[in-house]
Amino acid sequence: MNSRRLLLHPWLRILCQLVLGGLFIAAAVPKLLDPPGFAKALWAYRLFPGWSLHPLALVVPWFEFLCGSALVLGLWKRAAAASIGALLLGFILALSINLARRHPVDCGCFSTQASNRSDAERLADMRWTILRDLGMLLLAAQILAASRPRKDL
Amino acid sequence: MLCALISNGIARPARRLALTSAPPPTAKAIPLAVPATPQIQPVIPPAPPVPKPDLPEIRKPRPQEAPKPNPVVPGNAFPLRPGQPIREISSREAAEAFQAGVPFLDARRTAEFELGRVRGAWSLPMWESTLEERLIEFEAKVNRPPEAALVLYCGGGSCEDSHLLASRLFQLGYRNLLIYRDGYPEWVAQGRPSTKGQVR
Numbered sequence: 185m186n187s188r189r190l191l192l193h194p195w196l197r198i199l200c201q202l203v204l205g206g207l208f209i210a211a212a213v214p215k216l217l218d219p220p221g222f223a224k225a226l227w228a229y230r231l232f233p234g235w236s237l238h239p240l241a242l243v244v245p246w247f248e249f250l251c252g253s254a255l256v257l258g259l260w261k262r263a264a265a266a267s268i269g270a271l272l273l274g275f276i277l278a279l280s281i282n283l284a285r286r287h288p289v290d291c292g293c294f295s296t297q298a299s300n301r302s303d304a305e306r307l308a309d310m311r312w313t314i315l316r317d318l319g320m321l322l323l324a325a326q327i328l329a330a331s332r333p334r335k336d337l
Numbered sequence: 338m339l340c341a342l343i344s345n346g347i348a349r350p351a352r353r354l355a356l357t358s359a360p361p362p363t364a365k366a367i368p369l370a371v372p373a374t375p376q377i378q379p380v381i382p383p384a385p386p387v388p389k390p391d392l393p394e395i396r397k398p399r400p401q402e403a404p405k406p407n408p409v410v411p412g413n414a415f416p417l418r419p420g421q422p423i424r425e426i427s428s429r430e431a432a433e434a435f436q437a438g439v440p441f442l443d444a445r446r447t448a449e450f451e452l453g454r455v456r457g458a459w460s461l462p463m464w465e466s467t468l469e470e471r472l473i474e475f476e477a478k479v480n481r482p483p484e485a486a487l488v489l490y491c492g493g494g495s496c497e498d499s500h501l502l503a504s505r506l507f508q509l510g511y512r513n514l515l516i517y518r519d520g521y522p523e524w525v526a527q528g529r530p531s532t533k534g535q536v537r
Contacts, residue, residue, distance in 0.1 A: 238355060250340075303495075
């Protein structure tokens with residue numbers, strides 16, 4: 185079995201779906217339970233206009249939850265993986281902009297609570313978070329590639 | 338979208354967001370005076386959207402009058418400084434304000450407030466849907482003139498909720514807002530009077 189077939193193996197795709205879907209469900213639950221906390225986390229990024237904070241804080245967690253659930257359940261895999269990929273690109277961009285301007289933020293990814301860490305610790309965490317998001321982006325890419333409709337049938 | 342609206346509708350008030358929001362105030366117009374501590378940036382960040390529920394007439398902003406330099410307010414140990422409607426105060430000044438009976442406003446979340454707060458503080462959680470009704474209650478019960486001092490605090494450190502609350506109160510016409518930058522953790526560390534329990 186060559187490496188390409190191994191990378192696109194259906195069992196690997198299912199594993200990626202479960203891991204990525206599970207991560208997104210885990211990320212969505214704290215935000216669903218505390219929209220004001222997530223709105224505050226979004227505000228801290230200094231990227232979103234004031235009028236958009238509350239709608240984003242209400243809708244994004246549900247979007248994450250539904251996409252994550254779809255991946256775990258194996259429904260609309262490609263649409264869910266593509267949506268999660270788009271979300272991840274947005275998260276990476278938001279973190280990168282703040283990292284570039286040395287503005288430390290709490291990620292707000294898996295918790296809505298503000299931490300008591302120093303600015304240096306937050307900036308370091310932001311770098312790790314970008315790496316983690318890139319890893320998740322690879323999982324989404326694997327799902328998209330492995331669930332591509334076959335033309336040779 | 339529907340899920341979001343339903344879940345927000347059935348959430349507890351402390352976990353609910355207002356659906357309508359106003360654009361952030363022009364924060365640059367608000368002068369912030371700071372003590373001589375070099376690490377503090379004299380900039381108020383753009384405020385979050387402010388919920389706008391159906392409110393009674395009491396919510397109209399106070400008339401914008403020229404600030405009076407030294408108003409005669411009984412018990413006001415912190416007279417208005419011209420050109421400094423919002424300024425940061427030290428821990429010592431916060432203790433003096435407490436001794437002088439200046440109202441303390443807690444901008445943290447309700448859950449944090451209930452875990453511990455400056456004794457006698459009012460809960461005005463910046464990010465919760467109950468902010469506006471609590472502002473109404475505060476104004477009705479305290480009824481202080483706009484030039485009387487108010488101390489605002491939150492969780493210290495990188496917490497900026499007290500600054501955001503100051504922006505909101507500035508919009509409402511208050512002109513003597515003292516931000517206790519070090520916030521509640523420092524207040525407790527100094528062994529000053531605190532209490533806990535549910536919001537009154």
